[in-house]
Amino acid sequence: MRHLLTAAVVILSLHSIAYAEGNIVPNSGFEELKGFSGENPAGWWSWNSEYNGLTSESGRTGDQSVYISSAPSRGSHSGILYRYRNVVPGKTYVFSCFVLNSSKDPISGDAYGQLSIEWLKNERETERTWGIIWGPETSKTDWTRQEMTATAPAEADACNFVIQFFRRDGSGAYYADDATVEVK
Numbered sequence: 001m002r003h004l005l006t007a008a009v010v011i012l013s014l015h016s017i018a019y020a021e022g023n024i025v026p027n028s029g030f031e032e033l034k035g036f037s038g039e040n041p042a043g044w045w046s047w048n049s050e051y052n053g054l055t056s057e058s059g060r061t062g063d064q065s066v067y068i069s070s071a072p073s074r075g076s077h078s079g080i081l082y083r084y085r086n087v088v089p090g091k092t093y094v095f096s097c098f099v100l101n102s103s104k105d106p107i108s109g110d111a112y113g114q115l116s117i118e119w120l121k122n123e124r125e126t127e128r129t130w131g132i133i134w135g136p137e138t139s140k141t142d143w144t145r146q147e148m149t150a151t152a153p154a155e156a157d158a159c160n161f162v163i164q165f166f167r168r169d170g171s172g173a174y175y176a177d178d179a180t181v182e183v184k
């Protein structure tokens, strides 16, 4: 029995390693935790968290996604992030997710969603690479893939992969699902 258990653990470990090489983001489909509407996805953080969180209103895969909506004041923003602690300077990181505009609260005006990567050294942000943006034109019926690519600066030892909503003079909300980061 003990040998069987050991073999099972080894197989699970190998599976985890193989998975990590493809996509370094945990809980990429936002299926954990189940049924905790409005909470952070397991493994992720958020800010202005009243305006983002898990939802079962929509999902590209599985039952859940994350919604990110406009905070009340102009110039405010809200979003979610995954902190990755194994950054290697000079390596290239391809960060993507799928987004869907909200039908009940669509992105309006000059509000937009955006991907970015905050580069950190000793837990402090040293530099940020801004990625693609999506605005009111974002489809309400088809999940659209958004992608950015950035190379880790010298001395970076960690980073935040950020999915964000900027309110500006607009408002609205979108859903995000299936976030992935691949290392090149």
Ligand SMILES: [Ca+2]
Residues within 6 Å of the ligand: 029, 030, 031, 059, 060, 061, 062, 063, 064, 065, 177, 178
């Ligand atoms: Ca999902």
